[in-house]
Every structure is written in structure tokens, then in C-alpha cells.
Amino acid sequence: MNRRELQNQSQQVEEVLDEFAQAGDEVTLERAERLVRSVMGLYASGLARVVEVAEERDPALVRALADDEVVGSLLVLHDLHPDDVDTRVQAALDRVRPYLGSHAGGIEYLGVDQEGVAHLTLQGSCHGCPSSSVTVTMAVEGAVLEAAPEVTAVDVVGVVADAPSSPLLQIGLRPGLEPAAPAGEVEESGWARLDGLPTPGTTVSERLGGERVLVVNLGGAGYAYRDTCPRCSGSLVRGRLDGDVVECPSCRAGYDVRLAGRGLDPRTGHLSPLPMLPDGAGWTVALPGRVTA
Numbered sequence: 001m002n003r004r005e006l007q008n009q010s011q012q013v014e015e016v017l018d019e020f021a022q023a024g025d026e027v028t029l030e031r032a033e034r035l036v037r038s039v040m041g042l043y044a045s046g047l048a049r050v051v052e053v054a055e056e057r058d059p060a061l062v063r064a065l066a067d068d069e070v071v072g073s074l075l076v077l078h079d080l081h082p083d084d085v086d087t088r089v090q091a092a093l094d095r096v097r098p099y100l101g102s103h104a105g106g107i108e109y110l111g112v113d114q115e116g117v118a119h120l121t122l123q124g125s126c127h128g129c130p131s132s133s134v135t136v137t138m139a140v141e142g143a144v145l146e147a148a149p150e151v152t153a154v155d156v157v158g159v160v161a162d163a164p165s166s167p168l169l170q171i172g173l174r175p176g177l178e179p180a181a182p183a184g185e186v187e188e189s190g191w192a193r194l195d196g197l198p199t200p201g202t203t204v205s206e207r208l209g210g211e212r213v214l215v216v217n218l219g220g221a222g223y224a225y226r227d228t229c230p231r232c233s234g235s236l237v238r239g240r241l242d243g244d245v246v247e248c249p250s251c252r253a254g255y256d257v258r259l260a261g262r263g264l265d266p267r268t269g270h271l272s273p274l275p276m277l278p279d280g281a282g283w284t285v286a287l288p289g290r291v292t293a
Contacts, residue, residue: 006070044078051080076149085112085148092147093120096139096277107140116152118144138275138286194283197222203246205237209287213274216257218244223257224276224285230269 013036020029054061065071066082075081081088086109093107110119120140141154192208197217205227206213212227214236227235234250241247244258254264261271275286 006073040078044080047074047078048080051075073149085150088147089118089144089151092143093140096143112148112151116150117155118148118151118153119155119157120144121157139277142275142277191284191286194285196282201241203237203239203241205235208285211287213285214246214271215276215285216241216246218257221258222276222278222283224274225257225261226272226274228272229253230263230271236271 017029017032017036020032023029051062051065054065062082066075072081076088083091089109089112093109097107108121110121112118122140137156140156144151144154192213194206194215197220198204198215200217200219203214203216206215212235214225214227216223216225225236227237229236229248229251231253232248232251234248236246236248236255239247239249241257244256245254245264246257247254253268255268255271256262256264260273263270277284
């Protein structure tokens, strides 16, 4: 089981309770809610004992449990995780930085307020890149909400306004909260799932939601771009990948994959980046214009 499957099961419980509520039988609904609370209390007590025994035997065991994506999620749910919300958010931001390339020169975490809103400040973005704002905000929001589900919203300040965006990102559907779509299909939230990355140092072109998407693996780090060369409109998938640079096989224009697809020759323009994050079941790619808030 991975985090996505765990979240889907939790969603199913909520859906069953909603069905009881819609039936209008308050007595049955109260009994169903009491049953769910009892079952959760039972497992919470057992999980607390597991953590207690692990701490007694070897503190490293607690760290191993917390680092497991499924067990760690349950520890957060039952307030048993060894890391507080600030530590988990900071760790999530550290994980997402490599996937932002030059989109975010710095991410400063300011904390979570009494309303549960996480506040962040971003310095630096890919100026002139139409997708930079959505890339940064979606990737950062997804990482924070995965690590700290108790956060109610993410307030991002400092994104370059290359495209209109709301300063307060209200939580909507995100990878993991909705039923998993098959690889290549676009979920209702606008995120499309990949089963994995190509082998390190290679590229692959995937069709997601009717669009061709170039997926690149640079030493285990995944990057996604629209598979269109801005200079000649050709596909890049058969182009040579030399270090961090992918070369268009048609016009030989080069683009730095790690630096947001920036063209080596400024006159050629830059690639259109797409937010891409690991989600436990593989990787998810967001298609701007399809993503719901």
C-alpha cells in the first residue's frame, strides 16, 4: 500500500458517512460516526503503543516508521509523528526544490498561523516564462499539503506574475485525494499520472490529456516539459541529451532542462515547463489550464 491508496480508503469512509447523512436518518448517522470514531481510537491506541515500544527498543525505529510514506501519514493523522508541522513543511520544501530548477531562487517558510494557513515567500522566478508562476505555486502547494495535511491553505507571496494567480491557494483536489487514474489519463484535478521515469540520462515523450509531454530523467530527478521546440515546433524526444542540455533533433537548438528549459541561445526562447512531483505511486504531471483550484 502507498500513500495514495491510504488516502483513497480514507476518502471512501467519508463518502459512506455522507451517504448516511443524505439518507436523513440521524440516529443511524450518529451510530455510524460513533463506530468510525471507535475504530479510529482503537487503531490510534495500537499505533501509539507501537511508537512507544519502538522508542524503548531503538529510537532509530521511530525515525524509520516516520519516514515510511504510509506509516508516516498515519502518525500525522493520530498526532504521533515525531516531527512537528514546521519541521515537516521545511523537509517538504527541501524535497521540492530540485524539481523547481530556476523557478524559485529561494523559498522562505514563515510558519502556520492560527487559522492553519502556511505562509511562504518565494524569491526568484523564471522571468518571462508563462508557466513559471503556476509551476512554482502548484509544486510548492502540493509538497506542503502532502507533508502537513493539517494545513488548511497555502499563502504564497513573491511569485512573479507571469500569469494571473490568486495569492491564497485554497486547497482543492490534489494528487492522492481522488481515485487514482490509470497512467497517462488526466484526473479531475488536472494532474496526470506516470508510472515512472525513463532511465537516467534519457527522455521519453508521453501523451497526457491529448498533449505530448517530454519527460526527462537527470540522475533520478524528473522534469516535464511540453514536447515542442519553441524554435521549430518539432518534437525533442529524439534529441541528444548532453548533461543537463537537451538538443532539438531538427534545428539543433539547445535547452537547459534543469534551469526551467532555458534556451542556450536567448533568441530561441525556452521550453514550457510543467509541474511534476513524485506521489508515492509514481509521478504526477500537472497540465496548466486543466488544474482545478
